[in-house]
Amino acid sequence: MDLSVNLERIKTDIHELAEIGRCRDDRGIYRMAFTDADMEGKRWLKDRIEQAGFEPRTDGAVNISAELSGSTDRPRILVGSHIDTVPCAGALDGTLGVIVALECLRCLREQGVVPERTIELIAFSDEEGRFGGMFGSQAVCGQLNPDALATLSDLDGVLLGDELRRHGFDPLGALDAARDPETIASYLELHIEQGPVLDRGQKSVGIVDEITGLFTWSVNLKGEANHAGTTPMEMRHDAFMGLADFASAIPRILDENGSARSRATIGKAQILPGAANTVPGIVEFSLDVRDTSPETLADLGNAFRKALSAIARRRNLMFEFQQKSYLPPVAADPAVVQRLLRQAEQLELTHLQMHSGAAHDAQIMGSMVPVGMIFVPSKNGQSHSPAEWTAWTDIEAGANLMLHSLIDLANPISTT
Incomplete structure (x- = not known):
């Protein structure tokens, strides 16, 4: 079927939505979940849906959806992403997937395509985790409970319920957003890669086969604060040196216990008491570990614990850690992956089968239904910043791949 998206409409939508929550000083977008800017963005999306001739719907988790009705009541195809952002964000993360999904529905409607399965656009709430998870997709998958809805808060202590x-x-309305998995055939998501692989490889699209799992720890190394001038080196209980030892051990641990898809990052550290002339007595730091295999994640967790224990003994320190979060890896559905690859080949797009090193709503949806993801390149691998961008030609390629994949998965049976 010779159909293609309208790139000019996609451009207009991206530019318009990017102005909602835009800071004039740093040019970043501040549309964090359930802020006034986020709610304005949701209203903008509902208006766009209406202009396209569809009926916008809002569920109890404030997910926005619209559907192109199919000719049967067979399980539907969901397609979407999110429009909330991190602070000082770029214009594409999440947003591109929602706008492309809307454009696909517009294009199919305009061309009179009647799919066998209903195709539903969904824009999930709070994918970026202002309140600690992926609220909208977790609600759809029935992963919320009344206690969580009453206690979830952001880093400033603002309660989700408030x-x-x-x-x-009504916060409890989010419980009613849960869907019956038997009504959903699959979920598709288009997203910027947020990394450099496609850009450096000069590929137009990526077909995701696995989405990484991850765990995050908060780690404390406790030694003894003392005078920097009077305490001999061999008599110190220097907590920072323990961190230095651990950081230098990470590449070895990944080589011995990880895989080519393993990642480990110390992204935050605090040295106490924090004086230039004092041996550090306490170091608090974060550890983010990722891999696409749950067994490898477990192996890495054990290896990092053993390394910390050995370093603590050698440096005369104490250590403790707390697991702050865990997301299991999710494999994209093999049949969906093959259909995406086949469509990319038929459209003669340069493509790469790859894994996702970042978490997405597809990861949550993949716990309940078959999922597939399409990546488009991120210029210089940049994301979560105003520098985030993707060439229009690659956006058009990814959008057309999504359009034809939806046609394939929804099995259209007639056009008028």
Whole structure:
């Protein structure tokens, strides 16, 4: 079927939505979940849906959806992403997937395509985790409970429930957003890669086969603060030197216990008491570990614990850690992956089968239904910043791949 998206409409939508929450000083977008800017973005999306001739719907988790009705009541195809952002964000993360999904529905409607399966656009709430998870997709997958809805808060202590009530929503309504997995055939998501692989490889699209799992730890190394001038080196209980030893051991641990898809990052550290003339007595730091295999993640966790224990003994330190989060890896559905690859070949797109090193709503949806993801390149691998961008030709390629993949998966049976 010779159909293609309207790139000019995609451009217009991206530019318009990018102005909602834009800071004039740093040019970053501040549309964090359930802020006034986020709610304005949701209203913008609902208006766009109506202009396209569809009926916008809002569920109890404030997910926005619209559907192109199919000719049967067979399980539907969901396609989407999110429009909330991190602070000082770029214009594409999440947003591109929602806008492309809307454009696909517009294109199919305009061309009179009647799919066998209903195709539903969904824009999930709070994928970026302001309140600690992926609220919208977790609600759809039935992973929330009343206790979580009453206690979830952001880093400033603002309660999720208070924010929902401020905008006129009952927090417990999120429980009603849960879907029956038997009604969903698959979920598709288009997203910027947020890394450099496609850009450096000069590929137009990526077909995701696995989405990484991850765990994050908060680690404390405790030694003894003492005078920097009077304490001999061999008599110190220097907590920072323990961190230095651990950081230098990470490449070895990944080589011995990880895989080519393993990642480990110390992204935050605090040295106490923090004086230039004092041997550090306490170091607190974060550890983010990722891999696409749950067994490898477990092996890495054991190896990192053993390394910390050995370093603590050698440096006369104490250590403790707390697991702050865990997301299991999710494999994209092999049949969906093959259909995406086949469509990419038929469209003669340069493509790469690859894994996702970042978490996405597809990871949550993949716990319940078959999922597939399409990546488009990120210029210089940049994301979560105003420098985030993707060439229009690659956006068009990814959007057309999504359009034809939806046609394939929804099995259209007639056009008028």
